[in-house]
Amino acid sequence: MHTLSRSDLTRLFASAFEGTPDLIVRSPGRINLIGEHTDYNNGFVLPAAISQAVYVAIRRREDDRIHLYAADYNERVSANTAALTPTGTWADYVLGVADQFQKAGHAVPGFDLVMTGNIPAGAGLSSSAAIECAVAFGLNELLGGGFDRLQLVKMAQAAEHAFAGVRCGIMDMFASMFGKKDHAMLLDCRSLEYRYVPLTMEGHHLVLFNSNVKHSLASSEYNVRRQECEEGVSLMQTEYPAIRDMRDVTLEMLAAFKGRMPVNVFKRCSYVVNENARLLAACDDLQSGDLAALGIKLNATHAGLSQAYEVSCPELDFLADAALAHPAVAGARMVGGGFGGCTINLVRDGFVDEVIGTVSDAYLQKMDKITEVYQVVTADGTSLL
Known part of the structure; x- marks a missing residue:
């Protein structure tokens, strides 16, 4: 590329x-x-x-x-x-x-x-x-x-x-x-x-594995998740009128509504509340250069997306699990809207080729699909060329 x-x-x-x-x-x-x-x-x-x-x-x-x-x-x-x-x-x-x-x-x-x-x-x-x-x-x-x-x-x-x-x-x-x-x-x-x-990613690289499962965000489920979150906020506003968005909700507030909202709505809300907290803690990890701690949070995010938000798929789950089985991978999760696309992986220096080979081979054997691999580096935003 x-x-x-x-x-x-x-x-x-x-x-x-x-x-x-x-x-x-x-x-x-x-x-x-x-x-x-x-x-x-x-x-x-x-x-x-x-x-x-x-x-x-x-x-x-x-x-x-x-x-x-x-x-x-x-x-x-x-x-x-x-x-x-x-x-x-x-x-x-x-x-x-x-x-x-x-x-x-x-x-x-x-x-x-x-x-x-x-x-x-x-x-x-x-x-x-x-x-x-x-x-x-x-x-x-x-x-x-x-x-x-x-x-x-x-x-x-x-x-x-x-x-x-x-x-x-x-x-x-x-x-x-x-x-x-x-x-x-x-x-x-x-x-x-x-x-x-x-x-700065000192000592680590960001590696993406493309599941080659194509997702289409417009195909209903993305908008359904948004509606479920809006329903959760609306229900909680009956008791906590100051709530404007999910980011105003604490885990304690949410716990009080367990059993009082549809199970799926509760699961979506719990994921979002936890994810906001994880993200703010991840910023502290980056400021202190603690990429191992960041990796743990990436793993927790994937678990939430797969089990609570239910936007993963078997291919993405397999790619994340296969990567984490390698000791040089500090964290792995699906990225984007879900139902396909890529996983992002935090890989230690010196092991990138080995991890790519191991995960790619396992994916081909298990899913009978080829994964495309991208190493990504950060860049500046939109500009005239």
Whole structure:
């Protein structure tokens, strides 16, 4: 997965549309160290931008036509700025952002856009958010929109809600836009206050195993989990009216509702309350460089996602267990929305190749599937190339 250069993108644009683009934008994918499914509950998350990224090359047109080319799929989609509607394809991540600029009062002209990248789709690394952030950043530059990064993040999130039909939290877009190399971001998803936490990984590497089970967040279960959490908050507000979101709930409050709410709702709530607490403690681990303690928390998060939140799958559980069977792995858990995608693994220096070989062989033998492996390093956020 090599990093693409400006000349690579310029050539790609010329082959698709002839001529040269007005600008090229790079926007990274993200990992989330800990804090899964807490973002839409207005809790805390701890993401980091990664070197794998989406690239878009854009050129303004003189008419109202939008021509999109996804180089990795060799697919083209055309649309009209006067009638932007969801297509049910990858193009919605672009068109949805253009729609948000229109809703914000900007006359969006036609444009030609080429998209490529090296974020594996469906792996839980937020390729969709990276596309949305790249397009938002690019259109803002192209149109002189004057929006700041936070406004662009909110527009990217609204595009996902309106065009892709996924009621996602704000973390993925925020991490892509605000990423900083060698750091994770402690983000309060309610206030959107954030601070950078050092993520130097001394003596360890972050390794992702892709289950190659494709998930689709829009396919019901993600939205069901969100509804279950909202139901839990609503029930607890009858006794604790000051509660606004799950992050206001203590374990003691929740315990008082055991047996007074549906079993599944109680399980979802207990996971989220525990996960917020784990995340804040994990920040202390990173500040003190205690990666062994961080690893223990990653393991607890996977157990919660698998058993209480029920968004794992046999392939992800197997990958996490197979990795943890190796003494050089300090922690392993599934990442992303669930039902497929990747596990993230904290592996000690000097053992990366051995762990990769052992886990990959075991996965092939047990699941009859090949796992793709990515070593990730942190990177800066969305920028002009």
